[in-house]
Amino acid sequence: MWLLSAILAMAMLVSCSGESARVKIEEPGGADQTGSAAIEFAPPSPETIPGSQLGERIRLGYQIVVNTQEYARFYVGNRLNCTNCHLDGGLNPNAASFVGLAAVYPEYRASNARVNTLADRVNECFERSLNGRALPPDSSKLQAIVAYITWLSRGVPQGATLSWRGLQRIDSRRPLDPANGKNVFANKCAFCHGSDGLGTMAGPPVGGPQSYTIAAGMARVSVAAAFIKSNMPRARGWSLSDDDAYDVAAYINAQPRPDFPGKANDWPKGGKPADAPY
Ligand code: HEC
Ligand code: HEC
CATH class of the missing domain: 1.10.760.10 (Cytochrome c-like domain)
Known part of the structure; x- marks a missing residue:
């Protein structure tokens, strides 16, 4: 319980500092595409x-x-x-x-x-x-x-x-390295998500029957990499290199996960992203 509260407190701290990082990077010079003043991130x-x-x-x-x-x-x-x-x-x-x-x-x-x-x-x-x-x-x-x-x-x-x-997109500058993805997962993720990725008390499943389906946004490697880069390990966002984020995203998305029966109907008029898994 103590550990959990400490982790949660850290997560709160880091999500606040992450907030300013995101706004700094993304703010388009004080004006949005319509030319009016940039809208502030100020939710209640x-x-x-x-x-x-x-x-x-x-x-x-x-x-x-x-x-x-x-x-x-x-x-x-x-x-x-x-x-x-x-x-x-x-x-x-x-x-x-x-x-x-x-x-x-x-x-x-x-x-x-x-x-x-x-x-x-x-x-x-x-x-x-x-x-x-x-x-x-x-x-x-x-x-x-x-x-x-x-x-x-x-x-x-x-x-x-x-x-x-x-999610703030990132690029990998070299081909995916599956061995590195496996290593990053074992060293930086397994502690919370389990060595098999099936989840623990400290982290939800990232693979297996209790995880997201192959048709989820997260099942695309570029989307998972972006999410992982800015948020994982939890409370230590932006600590992985872009290449490590891509490799570990590819690793978790290669784990077995639920299929999606309606997938054949997706992108009926084209526009399918290059990293769609089907
Ligand atoms: C300190 C524990 C911890 C570590 C280490 C950690 N995570 Fe997480 N992760 C979490 C928690 C907790 C959540 C859910 C966040 C919430 O509900 O606030 C999460 C959510 C996720 C999610 C989205 C939800 C899901 O289960 O699909 C993914 C994907 C993910 N983590 C991947 C990773 C990867 C990859 C790593 C290693 C680079 C990693 N995590 C390291 C705790 C951790
Ligand atoms: C496994 C991770 C995951 C879970 C769980 C999840 N989502 Fe999402 N959701 C995503 C991703 C990834 C996107 C796409 C983000 C992007 O477009 O960059 C998304 C997009 C969305 C959007 C559209 C965002 C936009 O900018 O247009 C909404 C609304 C949304 N989700 C609501 C929900 C709600 C409500 C739930 C719970 C019932 C939920 N999501 C559960 C991953 C998840």
Whole structure:
């Protein structure tokens, strides 16, 4: 328990310093692509969710995000919670943050060649990242998650460019080295994620039947490498070289994981990324 609190406290500290790193790197010279002033990453804290009826819905959304296993169990098919990847309840600007997303959806996505609502995108992660099932459109849980993200997007104008959006991509400058990936995992990851990658009390599974599916964003090596570079080992983001982040991402994504039955329907009109695993 003591160790766990120490790790959590460290994680909080580092996610704060990581925050400034991300904003410094990404801030496009004080102006976004539309020429207006850059939008600041200034989300409200979940502690300030109001006590109103709407506030109750927002709070439920927050609870589902940080404890998906308990609050949306029926829709989850593995051992992950949203916050395991969207770190700090979606408030971490280095980990595919939820902040501002209500201002950028609905949005066209090449992966399904249609305009997706925010609720569609949430369901995509339920199906692919959590190996679960989509929530019905009228589900109060789905509406609660959307309400939480909408609350985190207050003050962000519709159509704004979010400098912190997604994951900060990196490049590897040499071919992948599987032996190095295996070594990095054993030395820097196995302590928390288990030597087999199946997870421990200190870290969720990164492979095996309880992990994300082959059709999840994280199953692409470039996406996992970006996430790992800025966030892993937990509380020591930016400590791996870009090459090490790529090699270990390739290593975990080569582990067995759930298939995704609908994968044949992806990218119906093209636009498939080069590192899609199928
Ligand atoms: C295994 C890791 C993982 C888990 C678990 C996960 N996601 Fe995601 N999610 C991702 C990745 C990776 C992306 C894509 C980020 C990018 O585009 O750079 C993403 C994208 C998203 C987006 C769109 C972000 C954007 O910028 O458009 C939303 C919304 C989202 N997830 C919601 C959720 C919710 C809600 C849950 C829990 C029900 C969840 N995710 C669980 C990895 C995960
Ligand atoms: C100190 C413990 C610790 C170490 C070491 C560590 N992780 Fe993690 N990792 C975590 C925790 C905890 C989470 C979930 C974060 C949360 O919920 O706040 C996580 C999440 C992840 C995720 C997304 C969720 C999932 O399980 O798919 C990936 C991928 C990941 N880590 C990969 C790595 C890699 C690769 C390394 C080694 C370079 C590494 N981690 C080292 C603790 C650790």
